[in-house]
Amino acid sequence: GNSVTQMEGPVTLSEEAFLTINCTYTATGYPSLFWYVQYPGEGLQLLLKATKADDKGSNKGFEATYRKETTSFHLEKGSVQVSDSAVYFCALRGTGGGNKLTFGTGTQLKVEL
Amino acid sequence: GAVVSQHPSWVICKSGTSVKIECRSLDFQATTMFWYRQFPKQSLMLMATSNEGSKATYEQGVEKDKFLINHASLTLSTLTVTSAHPEDSSFYICSAHTGTSGFPRHTGELFFGEGSRLTVL
Numbered sequence: 001g002n003s004v005t006q007m008e009g010p011v012t013l014s015e016e017a018f019l020t021i022n023c024t025y026t027a028t029g030y031p032s033l034f035w036y037v038q039y040p041g042e043g044l045q046l047l048l049k050a051t052k053a054d055d056k057g058s059n060k061g062f063e064a065t066y067r068k069e070t071t072s073f074h075l076e077k078g079s080v081q082v083s084d085s086a087v088y089f090c091a092l093r094g095t096g097g098g099n100k101l102t103f104g105t106g107t108q109l110k111v112e113l
Numbered sequence: 114g115a116v117v118s119q120h121p122s123w124v125i126c127k128s129g130t131s132v133k134i135e136c137r138s139l140d141f142q143a144t145t146m147f148w149y150r151q152f153p154k155q156s157l158m159l160m161a162t163s164n165e166g167s168k169a170t171y172e173q174g175v176e177k178d179k180f181l182i183n184h185a186s187l188t189l190s191t192l193t194v195t196s197a198h199p200e201d202s203s204f205y206i207c208s209a210h211t212g213t214s215g216f217p218r219h220t221g222e223l224f225f226g227e228g229s230r231l232t233v234l
Contacts, residue, residue, distance in 0.1 A: 041227070043119075043227040100162070105155055
C-alpha cells in the first residue's frame, strides 16, 4: 500500500535559517504529492503540491520538487520566519481514484528569534 | 478559499456516552467528506469516506457501528462516536472536497476543518 515517511521533529531553527524537511514515499504508479501546514489551533491548509515527476510546487517561499527516482518530495525554504512555526505534513494521493490522502506523521517546526 | 468548520472543537464526555461531531462546508457544496483520526505524534489516519445521500465507506479496521457517519446534506457530515471509551480519545479531523464543477468553479481541492479533540473520561 501507499505510505509516506517524513523526518521526526521537532525541528528548531533560528529566524532566517534554511529549512529542509525530508519526505519520502512508497506508492505504485504516479501519485500526486502534497505538503500541508497546520498552524496552532487551525485546520490543515494546503501549502503546495506537485502532480507529476520533476514538477516543483512552490508557495510562500516554500518549495518541493517531485523526484520519482528517489521517491522524495522534500520541503525547503531559504529563510524561515517565526510565523512559519507550525506542523508540516507530507501527503500523497494515489492513482487508484478518489481523493484519499495518505499522510506522513507530521514534523513540528519551531522558529525562534 | 473554501472554509470547512467543525463543531465542537473540543469535548469531554463520560465513558459509555455518545458524542456527535459536525463538519460543515461553509461556502461550497461537498459531495464527499472524509473523516480522519490523529493520534499524538502520529499521522492522520483515514477512517471513512462520507458521500452525500449514501452510506459511508469505512477503511479497514474501523468499526462502522462504533463510528457512525451521516452525510445528510451537501454541506454537513456528522461523526458520532457511540458508547465512547477512553481509547476513543483522539483528535478527529474532517475534510471536504470541493469538486470541479458548479458555481463558483472550484479547484478540486481538499479543505480541512480545525479538528475536534475528544477526551473520554
